[in-house]
Structures are given as structure tokens and as C-alpha cells.
Amino acid sequence: MNNSIAFWTIVTKEVRRFTRIWPQTILPPAITTSLYFLIFGKLIGDRIGPIGGVSYIDYIVPGVILMSVISHAYANVVSSFYSTKFQRNIEELLVSPVPNWVILAGYVSGGVVRGIMVGGVVTIISLMFADISIAHFGISAVVFILTATLFSLAGFINAVFADSFDDIAIIPSFVLTPLSYLGGVFYSVAMLPEIWQKISLVNPILYMINAFRYGLIGVTDVDIKLAFLITGCFIVVLSLFSLYLLKKGIGIKT
Amino acid sequence: MKALSIRKLTKKYNNGFEALKGIDLDVDSGDFFALLGPNGAGKSTTIGIISSLVNATSGSVTIFGHDLQKDRERAKTCIGLVPQEINFNQFETVKHIVQIQAGYYGIGQKEAKQRTERCLRQMDLWTQRDTVSRRLSGGMKRRVMIARAMVHSPKLLILDEPTAGVDIEIRRSMWELMEEVNKQGTTIILTTHYLEEAESLCRNIAIINNGQIVEHSDMASLLNRLNIDHFVLDLAEPIKSAPHCTGYQIDKISDRSLSVGVPKEQGLNKLFEMLTAHNIKVISLKNKSNRLEQMFMDLIGSSAAEQS
Known part of the structure; x- marks a missing residue:
């Protein structure tokens, strides 16, 4: 059994799926982020003034890019894997000799590719509004990929447990979006009262956004090593948990 | 050689329902085998376990000598499943459905395309290869599932009520097709509610009821007992x-x-x-x-x- 062929089959299928429906998957973040940059960055941002030594619009660009990556990597895997369950074509995979880790890697990679494509589109749009020169390319790229991987894994777990299309909307609406907005996309946590600064530190998205911001513009509210450690730990734990769910067939077998 | 050997297979669902109560079943290589039983008897659970869609509670399943638990990959490579209900991606084209399945079995793109063409031609679906599958008729959808199940040349083909809900013309053409596939050496296990279908196609038979095999013999001697x-x-x-x-x-x-x-x-x-x-x-x-x-x-x- 050639696992690499099975892996690329899943990845190709996933990429073909979201590119086929690009007006639903690629176009909306382009429009939304253009509005963010125009309203928050230009119109309001000019009155806020600089943060951490950079203009407000330059400050929010990394957070807006990563927020798009988070939501779209998550959305890709949760909607695709849940649809696969819903239409029962998950059975095509379960009957075949594809190992569980290849199934997981294939779906997560599909989410990462969508994250990269959406992140790329948003980055291009941001260049029309902001003056970004990448401070640490390697750190930016690694944080970008790790964040997309982490939220693809989270989307996979959500899809495994989901019993209806409502279940795949709950986490993005009530958990991901609030955590992203409160993760310092539009502000520095140093601007918050002390108690809220401490509370913000339990939000893992804060670390990823700040690590990415450090990579792009060299400004951060948190320790970069700690950010990598937290992201890495989450990826390991979620990967192991996803493999456990696949092995037991939870949510996909009876 | 046994195409399928099941020993002491049990399945108890979370709600306490005991679907299988320790069944034993053997199917010879090259056989055309009928697995019959009323609704809820345990047929689909048995097929679900053989094809890894249902977790067994206990017991063993061996496919062409490969234990489904210990030698999972080889055992699964031997099986092709045509399920009862349409379960392919309704937004994919016919060609892609079959090619993707070939990829899951580790078949490279070039060979997958050749095999897809061969299977779709065999199923008389080649002209529909670029059609989005949800636009196909019921009979065509069933043939897509057979093409998909055949693309990796399985040694054991499981057909779970393949002719349910299709008109008599399609049913007869599917019978001819199944006989042809069996003649080429593929072992077939068929479940059906059309008993004349089982009687005319199958050489051996098992009847399952209430999670137990109540009959397991060859068709001729079973009918002689009538x-x-x-x-x-x-x-x-x-x-x-x-x-x-x-x-x-x-x-x-x-x-x-x-x-x-x-x-x-x-x-x-x-x-x-x-x-x-x-x-x-x-x-x-x-x-x-x-x-x-x-x-x-x-x-x-x-x-x-x-x-x-």
C-alpha cells in the first residue's frame, strides 16, 4: 500500500473541493479584510495613533491575516469532514486500507492549503493599505503553518463530534471568533487593565497572533519561545486525540 | 482457500441491542454466496464489520487468510463494497469518484485513470464520466458504486442489496454483470430481499435471523429439502x-x-x-x-x- 498516493489523493480532493467553490471560500475573506483595513485601519486607525512604534494599520495587519488563516483552516476541515460524514462517503475511506494517520494528515493538509491561500490573498490586500516589510520571514512562515495546522486539527475534532450542521457552526461563532477578537488582533494587551491582561494570557490565540506580529513587524506582547511551545503542545495533543477518535471510530462508526 | 471466515462474531450496540450472537460463517474462494435474512436480522451488521464500518464486540474475521484486526491493510485490500445506500460525494463527477477510490488503494494516477476507464466502460458509464453524480438516474448511481468497488480489482466483492429500488431491466443487466464478474474469479457475497435473485445467482447460502445463522448450506440441497x-x-x-x-x-x-x-x-x-x-x-x-x-x-x- 502506497500511503503517499492515498495522502495526495485526499489533499487533491480537498483542494479541488474548496477551489471549485471559490466564491464561498476565497472571495469572502478578501472582501471582509478589505473592509477591516479600510474602516479600522485607515478611517479609525489614523485617529488612534501608533502602537509599539508602528502605525495602527501596520499593527493590525498580522492579526487580521492570522485571524483569516485560523477561521478558514478550521472551516475547511470542519465543513469538509462533516459533509463527508453526512453524505456517508467517509465509508469510502473506512473500507479502504488508508491508515488513520494518513486520513488525518490529508484533511489537515487540505485545511492548511486553504489557510495559505486565504492568508496569501489577505496579505496581498493588506499591501494596498499598509507598508509591511517582513522582519523575520522564517518565524512568520512557521507560525503561519503551525497555526493553520492547529486549527485544522481543531476543525477535524469538531467534525468528528458534530451530529448536525448546527454543531459545526457553534465553535466558530461562540469560541473562535471571540477568542480571535480578544487575542489582540486590534489592540495591544498592554493597553488593557492589569486584571484583563492576566485573563488574556490564557487565550492561546493571543500567543499565535503576537508571534506572527513579531515575525512580520517585530512587535510582540508575549515571549516568542512560549508562543511556539504553547502552539506545539496544542498540535501534539490535538493530533493524538484525533488519532484516538479515528482508531475508536467515535462519531464515524457504530 | 476461504475467501471469508468468521468465527464467534458478536456485536452489541450501545443501546444494549445484541445484533450478532456469535456467528460462524465460511465463504469459499470463487463462490457466489447469498446472505439472507429479514430486516434487523444482522445482515448489515455482519457486512459492516467485514468492511470495517462497524466495530465488532468480539470474534474474528479473516479475509483470504488475512485477519481483519492483525493484518488490517492486506485484509481490506481484498474487499470491494457496494453498499445499500448511495454514499458517494454527490458533487463529484463520475470519473473522479472512481479515481479517488483508486487513490485510496495506493494506485498511481496514470493507472487509476486506465482502471477508471475500464470500469466505467464495463458499467456502460463512460459517456457519463464528466457528469456530476447527483444528476445521474438511480440505476446509474448504483452502477457507479459497483465501478468504484471494482476499481482496485478486489478478490471479494460484497453487494449489499445492489438491486433494491431499480427497475427490472436494470436489475437483469446487473445480474448479468454480477455473473460475469464472478466468472472472472471474484468471490461475491450478495444480500438481497429479492429471493429469486439469490436463487438464480448464488451457489451457497446462509440465512441469518435474530443475530444467529439458522441455515448455512448449498442452494441445491437447501431447495431439495422443500x-x-x-x-x-x-x-x-x-x-x-x-x-x-x-x-x-x-x-x-x-x-x-x-x-x-x-x-x-x-x-x-x-x-x-x-x-x-x-x-x-x-x-x-x-x-x-x-x-x-x-x-x-x-x-x-x-x-x-x-x-x-
Whole structure:
């Protein structure tokens, strides 16, 4: 059994799926982020003034890019894997000799590719509004990929447990979006009262956004090593948990 | 060599329902095997376990000598499944559905394309290869599932009610196709509610009821055990009541038709002699029920009686 062929089959299928429906998957973040940059960055941002030594619009660009990556990597895997369950074509995979880790890697990679494509589109749009020169390319790229991987894994777990299309909307609406907005996309946590600064530190998205911001513009509210450690730990734990769910067939077998 | 060997297989669902109560089952390589049973008997659970869609509670499944638990990859490579319900991605094209499945079995893109063309041509679907699958007719969708199941050339093909809900023309063409596939050496396990389908296609049979195998033999010897054949006779002239013919059980269905139970040792010649003596002219006769159907009902009935 050639696992690499099975892996690329899943990845190709996933990429073909979201590119086929690009007006639903690629176009909306382009429009939304253009509005963010125009309203928050230009119109309001000019009155806020600089943060951490950079203009407000330059400050929010990394957070807006990563927020798009988070939501779209998550959305890709949760909607695709849940649809696969819903239409029962998950059975095509379960009957075949594809190992569980290849199934997981294939779906997560599909989410990462969508994250990269959406992140790329948003980055291009941001260049029309902001003056970004990448401070640490390697750190930016690694944080970008790790964040997309982490939220693809989270989307996979959500899809495994989901019993209806409502279940795949709950986490993005009530958990991901609030955590992203409160993760310092539009502000520095140093601007918050002390108690809220401490509370913000339990939000893992804060670390990823700040690590990415450090990579792009060299400004951060948190320790970069700690950010990598937290992201890495989450990826390991979620990967192991996803493999456990696949092995037991939870949510996909009876 | 055994294509399939099942030992002490049990399945208890979370709600406490015991779907399989320790079944043993063997299917020879090259066989065309019928697995029959009423709804809820355990057929789909058995097939689900063989094809890794359902977790067994205990017991073992061996496919062409490969244990499904210990030698999972090789065991699964031997199987092709045509499920009861449409389960492919309805937004994919016919061609992609089959090619993707080939990829899951580690078949490279070039070969996958060749195999896809061969399978789709065999299923008479090549002209529909670029059609989005949800636009196909019911019969075509079933043939897509057979093409998908065949693309990796499985040694064991499991057909779970493949002809359910399709018209008679498609059903007959699918029978021919299944026979052809079996002749080429593929072992086939068929579940169906059309018992004439099982009787005409399958050489061996197992009947499952209440999670237990109640019959496991070859089709010919099973049907030989049927002592009475039931016929419907169409009459040339109307009759007032059913005639009395010693040794036969005769009931009037209508003025121009009779139901007759014919014991094997009596035969039909003597019946016709007696009917002629009663001035009854028979213009045609047909089996009241399919022979396997009658045997099936007897076995299911006696199994239910034993349980109660």
C-alpha cells in the first residue's frame, strides 16, 4: 500500500473541493479584510495613533491575516469532514486500507492549503493599505503553518463530534471568533487593565497572533519561545486525540 | 482457500441491542454466496464489520487468510463494497469518484485513470464520466458504486442489496454483470430481499435471523429439502368450489383459479389426472411463491418459534 498516493489523493480532493467553490471560500475573506483595513485601519486607525512604534494599520495587519488563516483552516476541515460524514462517503475511506494517520494528515493538509491561500490573498490586500516589510520571514512562515495546522486539527475534532450542521457552526461563532477578537488582533494587551491582561494570557490565540506580529513587524506582547511551545503542545495533543477518535471510530462508526 | 471466515462474531450496540450472537460463517474462494435474512436480522451488521464500518464486540474475521484486526491493510485490500445506500460525494463527477477510490488503494494516477476507464466502460458509464453524480438516474448511481468497488480489482466483492429500488431491466443487466464478474474469479457475497435473485445467482447460502445463522448450506440441497411446492392453476371454465383430490391440498382462489400444494412424492401428473376426472381444464400454472422464498419463510418461522 502506497500511503503517499492515498495522502495526495485526499489533499487533491480537498483542494479541488474548496477551489471549485471559490466564491464561498476565497472571495469572502478578501472582501471582509478589505473592509477591516479600510474602516479600522485607515478611517479609525489614523485617529488612534501608533502602537509599539508602528502605525495602527501596520499593527493590525498580522492579526487580521492570522485571524483569516485560523477561521478558514478550521472551516475547511470542519465543513469538509462533516459533509463527508453526512453524505456517508467517509465509508469510502473506512473500507479502504488508508491508515488513520494518513486520513488525518490529508484533511489537515487540505485545511492548511486553504489557510495559505486565504492568508496569501489577505496579505496581498493588506499591501494596498499598509507598508509591511517582513522582519523575520522564517518565524512568520512557521507560525503561519503551525497555526493553520492547529486549527485544522481543531476543525477535524469538531467534525468528528458534530451530529448536525448546527454543531459545526457553534465553535466558530461562540469560541473562535471571540477568542480571535480578544487575542489582540486590534489592540495591544498592554493597553488593557492589569486584571484583563492576566485573563488574556490564557487565550492561546493571543500567543499565535503576537508571534506572527513579531515575525512580520517585530512587535510582540508575549515571549516568542512560549508562543511556539504553547502552539506545539496544542498540535501534539490535538493530533493524538484525533488519532484516538479515528482508531475508536467515535462519531464515524457504530 | 476461504475467501471469508468468521468465527464467534458478536456485536452489541450501545443501546444494549445484541445484533450478532456469535456467528460462524465460511465463504469459499470463487463462490457466489447469498446472505439472507429479514430486516434487523444482522445482515448489515455482519457486512459492516467485514468492511470495517462497524466495530465488532468480539470474534474474528479473516479475509483470504488475512485477519481483519492483525493484518488490517492486506485484509481490506481484498474487499470491494457496494453498499445499500448511495454514499458517494454527490458533487463529484463520475470519473473522479472512481479515481479517488483508486487513490485510496495506493494506485498511481496514470493507472487509476486506465482502471477508471475500464470500469466505467464495463458499467456502460463512460459517456457519463464528466457528469456530476447527483444528476445521474438511480440505476446509474448504483452502477457507479459497483465501478468504484471494482476499481482496485478486489478478490471479494460484497453487494449489499445492489438491486433494491431499480427497475427490472436494470436489475437483469446487473445480474448479468454480477455473473460475469464472478466468472472472472471474484468471490461475491450478495444480500438481497429479492429471493429469486439469490436463487438464480448464488451457489451457497446462509440465512441469518435474530443475530444467529439458522441455515448455512448449498442452494441445491437447501431447495431439495422443500417437500411441498405450491402452484396457482388458471382454469378454462369457472368452478363453484375446490375439488377434493386425495394427497393434494387444494384451495379456491377465485372462480377461475386454484391454489394447490403438491407434495414431491405425488408429483403433478396424478394431480392433472384427478382434475381431468373432475372435468376441470387447466390452461396454465405458475409457482405460487419462489421456492427459496418458501424455504426462507419456513426457516425464519421455525427459528422464531424456537426462540419463543
